[in-house]
Amino acid sequence: QYPKGLGRSDDRLLELIEEDKIFAKSLFDAAIPEVVDFIEKKEIKKVLVVGAEGHVCIYQTVRSLLDMGLEVFLVEDAVSSFTEDLKATALSSLGQMGAVLVNTEMVLFDIARDSKDPHFKFISNLVKSLR
Structure with missing residues (x-):
């Protein structure tokens, strides 16, 4: 976001992100050159x-x-x-353009993939609390 005009992001997010991975933007589009460069370098x-x-x-x-x-996986409930x-209009349009519409629960269980995953219990409890 644009910290100068809108303030910094929520502290809970900032705690999880390295400072050098935070890019200020004035464009509405977050695919600014720094982000595009990161995507390309990391393939x-x-x-x-x-x-x-x-x-x-x-x-x-x-x-x-x-x-x-x-x-692109667009997490509709996030x-x-x-x-x-x-x-609704944005999600519908972006889905028609090719974004895959998913929800948080789908993403979390896709990350775990298996009930034997070491993070499964945490994910399962998180999903239960979200329900």
């Missing part, structure tokens, strides 16, 4: 997208990521917009 092929505003920043970012040839109608 990233698949991206999970969450955030706000679904009908503005998420919409423009997902379009850019799709244009880059990336497989996207917000000013209204549910704005969000």
Whole structure:
């Protein structure tokens, strides 16, 4: 986001992200040169997208990521917009453009893949608390 105009991100997120991986942006599209460079250097092929505003920043970012040839997974219950109608329109449009619409529970169990995964119990309890 644009810290100068909007303030820093939530402290809970900032605790999890290295400072040199945080990029300020004034564009609505988060696929700014620093992010595109990171994606290319790391040879990233698949991206999970969450955030706000679904009908503005998420919409423009997902379009850019799709244009880059990336497989984009849009986590619909982790996207917000000013209204549910704005969000629904953005999700529908982006799904038609090729983004894969998923939800948080799908993503979490996809990460674990197996009940023998060492993180499965944590994920399972997290999902139960979200329900």
